[in-house]
Amino acid sequence: MIEPSRTTIVQCPTCKTSLEWSSKNPQRPFCSERCQKIDFGDWASESFAIAGEPAIVDAEFNDEF
Numbered sequence: 001m002i003e004p005s006r007t008t009i010v011q012c013p014t015c016k017t018s019l020e021w022s023s024k025n026p027q028r029p030f031c032s033e034r035c036q037k038i039d040f041g042d043w044a045s046e047s048f049a050i051a052g053e054p055a056i057v058d059a060e061f062n063d064e065f
Contacts, residue, residue: 014038 008021010028014035021028030036042048 012031
């Protein structure tokens, strides 16, 4: 017996558009390359951050170089 395919719907983390989680979308979980790049830019500019102590203190980093 063949099981029916199950479709998983997720929301794009950037624009909240609903999309199907499938191999047809190489940018998943994003709906588009544009949303993927916006998210990357937010991490790169440190608009997004993971809470916690910094792994490297600026003074320690500057002493090494």
